[in-house]
Amino acid sequence: MIIGVPKEIKISENRVGMTEAGVRQLVKEGNTLYVEKDAGVGSGITNQQYEKAGAKILDTKAEVYAKADMIVKVKEPLPDEYELMKENQILYTYLHLAAEPKLTRVLCERKVKSIAYETIQKEDGSLPLLTPMSEVAGRMATQIGAYYLQKDHGGKGILLGGVTGVRPAKVTIIGGGVVGTNAAKMAVGLGADVTVLDVNTSRLEYLDDIFAGQITTLYSNTQNIEQCVAESDLLVGGVLITGHKAPTLVSKQMVSSMSKGSVVVDVAVDQGGCIETCRPTSHQHPTYEVDGVIHYCVPNMPGVVSRTSTYALTNVTLRYASMLAAMGVEDAIAKDKALFKGLNVYGGAVCYEPVARDLGLEYKPYRN
Numbered sequence: 196m197i198i199g200v201p202k203e204i205k206i207s208e209n210r211v212g213m214t215e216a217g218v219r220q221l222v223k224e225g226n227t228l229y230v231e232k233d234a235g236v237g238s239g240i241t242n243q244q245y246e247k248a249g250a251k252i253l254d255t256k257a258e259v260y261a262k263a264d265m266i267v268k269v270k271e272p273l274p275d276e277y278e279l280m281k282e283n284q285i286l287y288t289y290l291h292l293a294a295e296p297k298l299t300r301v302l303c304e305r306k307v308k309s310i311a312y313e314t315i316q317k318e319d320g321s322l323p324l325l326t327p328m329s330e331v332a333g334r335m336a337t338q339i340g341a342y343y344l345q346k347d348h349g350g351k352g353i354l355l356g357g358v359t360g361v362r363p364a365k366v367t368i369i370g371g372g373v374v375g376t377n378a379a380k381m382a383v384g385l386g387a388d389v390t391v392l393d394v395n396t397s398r399l400e401y402l403d404d405i406f407a408g409q410i411t412t413l414y415s416n417t418q419n420i421e422q423c424v425a426e427s428d429l430l431v432g433g434v435l436i437t438g439h440k441a442p443t444l445v446s447k448q449m450v451s452s453m454s455k456g457s458v459v460v461d462v463a464v465d466q467g468g469c470i471e472t473c474r475p476t477s478h479q480h481p482t483y484e485v486d487g488v489i490h491y492c493v494p495n496m497p498g499v500v501s502r503t504s505t506y507a508l509t510n511v512t513l514r515y516a517s518m519l520a521a522m523g524v525e526d527a528i529a530k531d532k533a534l535f536k537g538l539n540v541y542g543g544a545v546c547y548e549p550v551a552r553d554l555g556l557e558y559k560p561y562r563n
Contacts, residue, residue, distance in 0.1 A: 196520040199263025202234035207478030209237025209501035212267040222249030238505040315537035327507035331497040333377030340429035351456030356386025363426040374433030425452040432461035434469040438549035457489030463493040
């Protein structure tokens with residue numbers, strides 16, 4: 196199969212869809228790889244490294260899309276790329292379509308076979324292609340929160356872990372999944388007073404066990420969220436319902452109850468956000484204030500730790516890229532149930548029910 200790896204164009208997105216090691220493997224398996232010039236520079240991968248691995252470098256994004264049977268990316272296509280996609284082309288990337296109605300319609304109109312990393316799901320419910328980036332984003336959320344709590348960055352002037360004789364910062368994490376667990380690891384490591392809320396009591400039991408009493412776990416309901424948010428110096432939103440738009444769990448009124456100079460980091464922003472006052476920002480202009488509370492809501496947080504993120508991502512995406520290249524979409528999803536759940540758009544229709552439901556579009560299940 197002919198596989199194309201274009202350069203990402205989202206603001207401050209320095210990741211790339213495939214490492215040189217991934218290219219080498221796909222070429223070894225008999226595929227032809229075209230990589231857009233300088234696509235890997237932001238992740239420390241040169242054109243020469245790609246060429247040594249067996250790829251051919253093309254000067255423009257248009258050339259890559261025109262030649263490729265399958266496009267392997269990191270983030271969803273932006274409007275400048277819409278016209279480049281063609282019928283029956285495979286698009287393999289993070290899509291988050293529940294928050295992207297326009298893109299969803301374009302993929303349907305152009306009849307692109309769209310596989311979303313974030314909805315590939317194993318039988319145990321795990322999301323293997325979302326996990327590494329959730330780990331990165333969760334760890335970054337605490338790191339970023341600590342940074343903006345500093346007075347010189349607009350915060351209330353609190354050291355996350357405090358010092359001897361002085362209380363540490365109060366950190367509230369909504370959602371005890373991969374994002375929440377990794378945010379908690381960082382916060383505990385820095386010495387903060389950490390509370391994690393979740394509706395899954397089994398998950399709370401697991402967190403109690405692994406943190407051995409170093410955090411407080413609470414069942415996630417309106418009252419508990421309200422009380423925790425009001426006391427928080429740092430609030431991290433880490434809620435995910437696979438494929439769906441994130442539920443709004445923190446109201447504007449709750450945010451207003453936080454003291455001035457507190458910080459909100461909503462990792463769920465790429466699925467619409469779980470905090471009412473959240474709106475997408477960028478790495479160039481990452482924050483804004485609501486009632487004196489600093490909001491950091493960048494959808495592609497891992498994009499600025501691109502070297503780590505790109506290699507972690509290729510580690511998990513390569514297996515399915517190999518299957519798609521060897522068998523095509525139809526045979527690959529017939530063979531692998533997890534990959535089947537990644538199919539979001541096929542034959543001009545939305546075939547992933549949560550996306551169709553959230554966007555009010557017709558749901559047309561895939562039939563082989």
